[in-house]
Amino acid sequence: MDFPKRVYTQDEVRRARSLIERGYRHRLRVVGSPEFRSKVKEALKLIKRAGRYDFLRRNIRAIVEIDGLSQLREAEASIWMNRYAVEDPLEAAGFIIQKAWQMDAYLKGVIYYGHLGETAAVNARLNFLKELKAKSRDPKVREECERRLRLWEESRLL
Numbered sequence: 001m002d003f004p005k006r007v008y009t010q011d012e013v014r015r016a017r018s019l020i021e022r023g024y025r026h027r028l029r030v031v032g033s034p035e036f037r038s039k040v041k042e043a044l045k046l047i048k049r050a051g052r053y054d055f056l057r058r059n060i061r062a063i064v065e066i067d068g069l070s071q072l073r074e075a076e077a078s079i080w081m082n083r084y085a086v087e088d089p090l091e092a093a094g095f096i097i098q099k100a101w102q103m104d105a106y107l108k109g110v111i112y113y114g115h116l117g118e119t120a121a122v123n124a125r126l127n128f129l130k131e132l133k134a135k136s137r138d139p140k141v142r143e144e145c146e147r148r149l150r151l152w153e154e155s156r157l158l
Contacts, residue, residue: 003061007107008075016077017107025057026077032065036083043092046141050132052097059103063096072099074106090132090144097128126152 003019003026004012030040040063047053061077070085072078079099086092101124105112112121126149133145 003077006075007077013107013109020058020107025054026059026061028057028060029062030064031062033083036065036081036086039083039086039089039092040081042089043086043096046089046093046132046136047097047128049136049141050093050128051135052100052128052131055104056096056100059100059107060096070095072102074103077103090141090148093132094125094128094148098122098125101125122152 001015001019003024004015007013007016028044030037030044032040044053044056047056059077060079063079063081066080066082068080068082070079070081073080079096081092081095085095098121102112102117102121105117105120111117129145129149129152133142133149136142136145
């Protein structure tokens with residue numbers, strides 16, 4: 001059975017979830033300009049380093065360059081990103097993981113929107129930063145993860 005072209009109706013969501021539970025993984029496509037694809041590949045290297053690439057491929061089919069607002073497109077199992085969202089590879093990687101978490105929640109029928117969903121999605125992003133910091137050998141990447149984790153913590157205290 002093939003993965004559904006759309007993941008919109010209850011039947012399509014059930015079918016997609018069933019395939020994923022049985023081990024289905026997307027062949028992740030990056031669609032856009034050469035510069036966009038190059039920047040996304042940098043972000044994907046960080047995702048692989050953190051050990052989250054399989055999670056990404058389980059939930060996301062494509063990352064597509066657009067001119068508008070970056071967003072998860074649940075019905076397409078894709079992430080739409082603009083060129084500004086991929087300028088910083090670490091920020092792009094965090095955004096991609098956050099959207100992959102939201103897609104995972106969507107497929108499981110868990111609330112992934114609103115204040116509770118956004119809080120959980122941000123926590124998924126923070127966990128990604130912690131995992132990357134722990135698994136990276138590059139001191140610059142580790143320092144940047146630590147800096148961003150501190151910023152997130154400081155923003156919670158305000």
